[in-house]
Amino acid sequence: MSNRTVLSGRRLRRGARVALTCVALFVAVTTAVTPARSEPAFAPGGAIDATYYAAGPWAVAKRTGVDCCSSTGDGYDIWYPRDLGADGRRHPVITWGNGTLAHPGEYAYLLSHLASWGFVVIAVDRTDTGTGVQMLDAVDYLNRANSDPDSVFHDRLDTHAVGAMGHSQGGFGAFNALARGSGAVSTAVTVEMPWSAVCSSLPSVAGQSPCIEPAALTSGSVLLINGSADGASLSTQPLPAELIGPQSMSAYYDSIPTSVPKARAALIGADHNDIQGQPGCTNFACTAGVDGYLGYLTAWFMDRLRGDSIARGAFLAGTGEILHNTHWSDQASTITR
Incomplete structure (x- = not known):
């Protein structure tokens, strides 16, 4: 896909359809293979990056x-520390949103890694998670499980420390779960979230649109992550959002109120x-x-959901490690606490 941002309304809509088609195609043909980690070629670009790149201390189930x-009748996959509640620990929750046509198993390596950190x-x-409706349903499900004496999760969860994260369309879902969750979610991470022109082509659920309204967000915190080679999730745009809408991470970021911590x-x-x-890049594309x-x-989640001050050092405005890591570009942050 070309990285050029379309300039007219007609070309923008055409570009959105092309982007959605490409995203759907990419996601549809990926595999869910999770091989054991071999010695990786990747080398973290800083001490904080290296700390949390390594597997955490918890065995995962x-x-x-x-x-x-x-x-809407969909089941859940759940990754969690095998020794739930050890030493009286209550575990924060992350609700995940898949990309278009994708299923949870295709993200198994990432989601298991997060579970290893508690x-x-x-x-x-669900293959269309953009509204955030089912992601919030998942939070409700675990809240009920935490109160159920017959559940493996009974009295093991920190139901006041909940984050949302999603890929592609699921990035819309994560943002919407934060914005529409009435406080059920306190932070959102969007990964490769598409340009806003895509959202009108995505299905609504329970009367909710997947389109996000960054300017309407009043609480929580947001991390926007994309790849520099991703033509469907651009870092910057050539024309202001006032003319063509937010078609990039920088425009989304700028639209989020300054009162909301963001990076x-x-x-x-x-x-x-x-x-x-x-590891080894085994999936298609x-x-x-x-x-x-x-x-x-x-x-990010160690900081936002567990108050880890070391992890917070990755995102602090001006000095944050991610802002100076040569593996990353187009960085910005307002994180001060």
Whole structure:
């Protein structure tokens, strides 16, 4: 796909259809293979990146085909620390949104990595997650499980520490879960979220549109991540958002009110579906693999959901490690606390 931003309304709509088609095609043909990690070629670009790029201290278990159902009848896959609640620990929750036509297993490496750092990660098995409706359903599901004496999650979850993250269309979903969740979600991470022109082509759920309204966000925090080689998720745009709408991460970022802590960065060389990659880049259309994302995505949630001051050092305005890491470009942050 060309990285040129279309200039007229007609060409913009045509470009949106092309982008959506490409995104759907890429996601549809990826695999869900999760090989054991071999010695990776990737080398983290800083101490914080390296800390959270490494697997966390928790052994990971997975539930699939057991937990059901969202308001639209979809089941959940859940990655979680095998020794839930050890030492009296209550685990933060991350609700995940798949990209168009994708399923949770295609993100298994990333989601398992997050669980190894003590998070319970729940992913609705839904291929259109842009509204955030099913992602919020997943949060409700775990809230009920936390109160259920018969659940493995009973009294093991920190239901006041919940984040949302999603890929591509799921990035819209993560943002919408934060904006529409009435406080159920406190932070959102969008990964390769497409230009806003795409959202009108995506289905509504329960009367909710997948289109996001960054300027309407009043609370929480947001991390916007994209790949520099991703033609469907651009870092910058040649014309102001006032003329063509937010068709880039910089425009989304600028539209979020200054009162909301926010950061953005582009992983250099990463394409749209690298977030689905495994070490060694084994999936179709993978150019860099998932490795480059692991450190800072984990650090963001360690900071926002567990109050980890070391992890916060990656994102501090001016001095944050991600702002000076040569693996990343187009960085910005307002994080001060």
